Amino acid sequence: MLEQPLTHSFTDGKSEGTTILKLVGPLTLSTIFGFQNEFRAKTPQVMIVDLSESPYMDSAGLGLLMNYYVSAEGHGRKLLLAGLNERITSLMEMTKVDKILKSFPTVDAAEASL
Numbered sequence: 001m002l003e004q005p006l007t008h009s010f011t012d013g014k015s016e017g018t019t020i021l022k023l024v025g026p027l028t029l030s031t032i033f034g035f036q037n038e039f040r041a042k043t044p045q046v047m048i049v050d051l052s053e054s055p056y057m058d059s060a061g062l063g064l065l066m067n068y069y070v071s072a073e074g075h076g077r078k079l080l081l082a083g084l085n086e087r088i089t090s091l092m093e094m095t096k097v098d099k100i101l102k103s104f105p106t107v108d109a110a111e112a113s114l
Helices: 036-041 059-074 086-094 107-112
Strands: 007-012 018-024 046-053 078-082 102-104
Touching: 036 059, 046 059, 046 107, 059 078, 078 107, 102 107
Parallel strands: 018 046, 046 078, 078 102
Antiparallel strands: 007 018
């Protein structure tokens, strides 16, 4: 599972100023280098990260999301997560990040919360 590549795509959300980042594959130390600079450079008012097709995340992937969250919050923007599986949810709970990062079952639910 850890050898799988990570692909990503950015699309506009339903609301103006909302961008959806769709990740397909594991978000790990070995896969984040391909897109982290592009991810950090995107600064929409709301970034929704769709993890519904991401089977696994390690501490490096979690760190990337937390760094983006801190930067976004500091500039009045939002980061929302959507489609977390049980494994990623467990990582978030174990590290207590679930108290900081808002997650939703679907992208539509995340957009509806705005």
